[in-house]
Amino acid sequence: MMRPAPWIALLAAVLTWPAHAGLFDDAEARKEIIRIRDEHTARIEALEASSRASLQLANQIEAMKAEVAKLRGDVELMMHDMESVKKRQQDFYVDLDARLRKLETGGAGPSAQIDPAAESRDYESALNLLKGGKYAEAATAFDAFIAAYAGSSFLPSAHFWAGSAALQAKDIARATQHFNTVVNQWPQDARAPDALLGVANCQRAMGERRLEQNTLKAVISQYPDSAAAKSAKQRLGN
Amino acid sequence: MMKLTDLLRFLLIALLATVALTARAQLSIEITGAGANRFPVAVAVMEGESQLPRSVTEVVRGDLERSGLFSLVEMGPRPMSEAMPPDFAYLRTRGADAIAVGTVVPAQSGKYEVRVRLYDTRQEAQLDALTLTMTPAQYRATGHKIADVIYERITGLKGVFSTQIAYVVKSGGQYKLQIADSDGANPQTALASNEPIISPSWSPDGGRLAYVSFEAKKPVVYVHTLASGLRSVAANFKGSNSAPAWSPDGSRLAVVLTKDGLSQLYTVNPDGSGVTRLATSSSIDTEPAFSHDGQWIYFTSDRGGSPQIYRIATAGGRAERVTFEGSYNVTPRPSPDGQTMTYIARTGNGFQVAIMDVATRQFAVLTDTGRDESPSFAPNSRMILYATEIGGRGVLAAVSSDGRIKQRLSVQAADVREPAWGPLPR
Amino acid sequence: MRYPLAASMLALALLAGCSSTPMSSDQGASVEDRSAGAGTIPTVRPDQPQGAGLAALRDPNNILSKRAIMFDYDSFTIRGQYMPLIEAHGRFLAANPQMKMLIQGSADERGSREYNLALGQKRSDAVKKALMLLGAKEGQIESVSLGEEKPQCTERTEACYAENRRGEMLYAGEF
Known part of the structure; x- marks a missing residue:
């Protein structure tokens, strides 16, 4: 740091010059004073320039810090946007997947997430009731299955077995409804010929012989190569 | 020279005037x-x-x-x-x-x-x-x-009619830190000063208030025991000391200190010992608030070029940004039930109280005023008390967390600000 | 609806001696006795420190009598026009190492009080750093913030806000 003391001392010495006559001559002293003064001025100027430069540097650092902060903010926003886009894309995919699954299974019902293990288990247990001869219980179990798994690929079979169980339980109206559901909704399903035969069985159970014969003819014309058509032919022949 | 009877009459009138003033100084x-x-x-x-x-x-x-x-x-x-x-x-x-x-x-x-x-x-x-x-x-x-x-x-929610609120009244050049019942009755002055008082914060047991007072010509954090009126300095380091917030168990205070440069987050014991730095950034970090479970500290930071709300685990780690909409989101206050956070957002209408669902980060502006500050949850998380301005005067207002119920609490001829809703009485 | 609530200044004082007997114990529905002590919260009044002035720094013809540095909105850099003022004070502090200085930073009133306190601190810190670059010692200067609490100007105009975004240099005895 600048210390004014030395040159003030010198100045004092110069001012008290007459008391020390003979130490310097006049011209020499004056030259020395000018030299010191110039040197001093130069040093002060250099110092001021350097501190100004430092201040400018400090200001620049401050401005750059602000700039970096803004960039950081931009990065934070972009990361956030990217996360949101990622999440939205995932949501889109899940939604699309659910819709496709619904289309694939041909179901028109709500696309609830299906647990395949529970689906198979419930179907099997209903079928076992039917095999065990518990027809009324089996019909109820299949109805429950149909309500619970609206998008299930077992649906045509479930309706078929529900119809069969209801027919055995002498609930003819309910049986007809189930068989018709199979025939109307899944006419290309492997169970459709048997379901149509089931409709004929229901008509027979109600004593509607004419309707039964028409239905049996329909089985033969619509599904000529099916096992159901063979038994329809046998029944018409009798 | 005034006669004795005149003097008595004068004194009586002066006394009546004082009574009237005190009556009006209550929040309505x-x-x-x-x-x-x-x-x-x-x-x-x-x-x-x-x-x-x-x-x-x-x-x-x-x-x-x-x-x-x-x-x-x-x-x-x-x-x-x-x-x-x-x-x-x-x-x-x-x-x-x-x-x-x-x-x-x-x-x-x-x-x-x-x-x-x-x-x-x-x-x-x-x-x-x-x-x-x-x-x-x-x-x-x-x-x-x-x-x-x-x-x-x-x-099915706890009633908060028996709770108290703290707030600062400015009238003339005087600042008073007051405590009143939640309906504004029984106002009592805990601190009267010629210098500003800000950021009162209730200890979880309701017995103490931490606040910032400028009586030493700089912000210093005090802890004030209400029953005794005894105060102690919780933070008076070189530079500014501010924004006290109690941990849920009442054992620590989060504070903002500038002893190491910029405004940064620290925790201290309420008696001022045990200073620990909580986070280090090269920007302003302020307005800390603990989550109800003490796991997180929410705070305001301008590290991203504009003041936004971040949170950091109390145990340490990276700060996570919480607000992304808008260029000014400050004063985070997590709800006592841990579901939501209230804060102040700058919107097209000015500074407004907003609420954010902590889990989904969905948010909504709750008020229709434009100079809102210092939101504070009621202990049942149902109402939010805040400071705002109506007709150029500071008033307190409250809004329900669904924005439907709105109340205004004001004191005649004085500025009221810096509210803090106290805990349920124990 | 308006509820002018009657003042009852003494009510809490009389609360002492309250007791309760809850009928349904699970409710714990007793009148809260906020303890005898809490009934009358004593009012504390801090002392006001008073300091002596320093005549040498009060000569209006001396640049050292000027103390305020204004800042642009959202800015913490010292504008060129204040360089001579900063240089004068920096050199004065360097030449008088016994002198101590308090720098009070301020912010305009818009927004959060605590965030504004931090902004004021950033301004006082900028002044402190500049003075130190000019030779002042760390131990001579304390930079603090008044936030928006002590505005120079109380109108709601841009000019007023600008006036309040400042750093104020005070020498020991002046604060």
């Missing part, structure tokens, strides 16, 4: 918006209440009405006793879904016993019953207690 509450579906409840005049100088029933009714959640069914001046079941059929025709009846009887040594029963008029069943012993002067506290029980039985 105005409801500016109410809930859509208000629960119809009847509060009958308590039998024997006329023995008391002040009505407890009126306190109960006032509390329920101001909450914005109830509509009071007019019951007339006829007292109804707690001893007899009310006429439910009649009450149903009056549209009252619940009724409170009570009896006041003298007890020993000048005290009174208040018995209250709350009935559901549709189920014709008693919902609750309580007995309280009070001195006549305790009519307000008794009323608040009864209102708390009715509120809790019917809404």
